[in-house]
Amino acid sequence: MLNFTPVEIDALYLTLKVALFSIAICLPTGILVAFILSRTSFPGKWLLDGIVHLPLVMPPVVVGYLLLILLGKRGVIGEWLYETFNITVAFSWTGAAIASAVMAFPLMVRAVRLSIDSIDQGLESAASTLGANRLRILLTITLPLSLPGIIAGTILAFARSLGEFGATITFVSNIPGETQTLPLALYNFTQLPGDQTPAIRLLLISLVLAFSALIASDVLARRVNKRLGVNNGGAR
Amino acid sequence: MIEAKFIVERSDFKLTVDFQMPEKGVTALFGQSGSGKTTTINAICGLVKPDLGTIRINGHTLFDSDKGINVPTSKRGLGYVFQEGRLFPHMTVQENLFYGMKSTNISIPAKEDVINILGLAKFLDRKPLSLSGGERQRVGIGRALLCSPKILLMDEPLAALDVARKQELLPYISTLKDILKIPIIYVSHQIDEIMHLADTLILLNNGEIVAQGPVSEVINGGNNSSYFGIGVKSSFLTCTVDNHETEARISNLKFNGGSISTKFIDKPIGTKVRAKIRAQDIAIALKQPSDISIANIFETRIHSIEKNDLDFMDLQLKVKDTIIWSRLTRRSVSNLQLTPGQKVFALIKSTAIEVLG
Numbered sequence: 001m002l003n004f005t006p007v008e009i010d011a012l013y014l015t016l017k018v019a020l021f022s023i024a025i026c027l028p029t030g031i032l033v034a035f036i037l038s039r040t041s042f043p044g045k046w047l048l049d050g051i052v053h054l055p056l057v058m059p060p061v062v063v064g065y066l067l068l069i070l071l072g073k074r075g076v077i078g079e080w081l082y083e084t085f086n087i088t089v090a091f092s093w094t095g096a097a098i099a100s101a102v103m104a105f106p107l108m109v110r111a112v113r114l115s116i117d118s119i120d121q122g123l124e125s126a127a128s129t130l131g132a133n134r135l136r137i138l139l140t141i142t143l144p145l146s147l148p149g150i151i152a153g154t155i156l157a158f159a160r161s162l163g164e165f166g167a168t169i170t171f172v173s174n175i176p177g178e179t180q181t182l183p184l185a186l187y188n189f190t191q192l193p194g195d196q197t198p199a200i201r202l203l204l205i206s207l208v209l210a211f212s213a214l215i216a217s218d219v220l221a222r223r224v225n226k227r228l229g230v231n232n233g234g235a236r
Numbered sequence: 237m238i239e240a241k242f243i244v245e246r247s248d249f250k251l252t253v254d255f256q257m258p259e260k261g262v263t264a265l266f267g268q269s270g271s272g273k274t275t276t277i278n279a280i281c282g283l284v285k286p287d288l289g290t291i292r293i294n295g296h297t298l299f300d301s302d303k304g305i306n307v308p309t310s311k312r313g314l315g316y317v318f319q320e321g322r323l324f325p326h327m328t329v330q331e332n333l334f335y336g337m338k339s340t341n342i343s344i345p346a347k348e349d350v351i352n353i354l355g356l357a358k359f360l361d362r363k364p365l366s367l368s369g370g371e372r373q374r375v376g377i378g379r380a381l382l383c384s385p386k387i388l389l390m391d392e393p394l395a396a397l398d399v400a401r402k403q404e405l406l407p408y409i410s411t412l413k414d415i416l417k418i419p420i421i422y423v424s425h426q427i428d429e430i431m432h433l434a435d436t437l438i439l440l441n442n443g444e445i446v447a448q449g450p451v452s453e454v455i456n457g458g459n460n461s462s463y464f465g466i467g468v469k470s471s472f473l474t475c476t477v478d479n480h481e482t483e484a485r486i487s488n489l490k491f492n493g494g495s496i497s498t499k500f501i502d503k504p505i506g507t508k509v510r511a512k513i514r515a516q517d518i519a520i521a522l523k524q525p526s527d528i529s530i531a532n533i534f535e536t537r538i539h540s541i542e543k544n545d546l547d548f549m550d551l552q553l554k555v556k557d558t559i560i561w562s563r564l565t566r567r568s569v570s571n572l573q574l575t576p577g578q579k580v581f582a583l584i585k586s587t588a589i590e591v592l593g
Contacts, residue, residue, distance in 0.1 A: 126322040144326050145325070
């Protein structure tokens, strides 16, 4: 059971790589957008809010197709990327990471924003009376206090990336070793007649992965809450 | 010198202030909730932007609407103690204390002095959540002082505390007031705190300054009593400790108008104190009485007689330049045929005098 087949190893490795890159994209941008949505007001803010949340309410296939139109080799941005930098994300694992990131983004933003919203702005005023400029306030007060939300958002986004299917298969197809992540490989095996063992093995791997992420988030959240001097179990 | 002259206008509220503050001592901003006290100090430290006006400290302009000057809060260099403490929950007491401290000017006031005066040494490694309300306020005061502010602003620092915690914190603030070389603006709607601490009083009502001046003048002044609550009408004497009669357990205080005996107070000779005498504790005699237990008898002149809402009469008396109030029944006033300008004797029992820090 513990001897993974090459297909499984490829899928597992690719899934983790895609999820981690997706988080790497989501985390800084998500925190920035969450901060903007929580602490600024400007005309057209509703539009930004809407666009951020779009992937949450649209069918994943639509998101994938939209990405293909924008970032595909003949796409609006994709063609320019290809001609200027010779970069193409369509049908490659980077494309899968982008698709995952887009789908996970609203989850990240929502979690972080809720967390920033709940911080007493009086603490930030207090910091400014003590001579801290806006950057220092952000780094020493706002971000540390929103850490529970950042962790929750990261785990949510990570889990979302592990399970990403619709947008990925539409945007970058189902290429073994390149874009075939766990859910896509599992889907492949379920489409084949006969022995269901490979599919069940993949299902178990997915289960273990998801559970590990959940436990990791819980441990992390406890530790952070202890550091923040609050004491209320998890932050999920 | 603090010069503030500005207007803050909101849809349902307008604050108009114009005052100057000395370079030392405690100036109290007094008024009911919604009178504009907190908005005033928030404007001084830049957390609220006035619509019009100027704010200057020691000749340095912090805000000027005409010239478009608005120094950000972080650059104003003013200390602020908040009503709810506002300690950073994720930092230890020590990290909170040193948050605003600049490495260049840690000497004044020295770090250890602040920690010792406020009794914070034993909490340094604790998190704010594990402290009592009074302890948190002490950390908040220390934190503000350690950034070497030009002024200390205090927004009802005792309001969120129960009576016991208030009694515990008040002495710390009293001590600071004597030691600090910077002015303090103290916001409160508790007249007792102000009588303890303040030198100057600014009385705010509905967004306007209705009176300002030395505390005893504003509180003793005739027209302001309604703001302080008519039931507590009192006189305030600014005194210095003159001598003690240790055997008799009595202290004699000097004030601008004479000498007054009180119960023994444990303060060195020369200490400045304030004496509070409730108006109903001062009796009036037409002739100098003898064979009487009352030790404080002053020859005074009736300045005015006012009817008050409690159906009593309040007599404003002048002992030299000091105003004192006596509250009598209407019957007493008519039996003695008291009229303004008349010479009478004011009788004050030593045990009725409350000496404040």
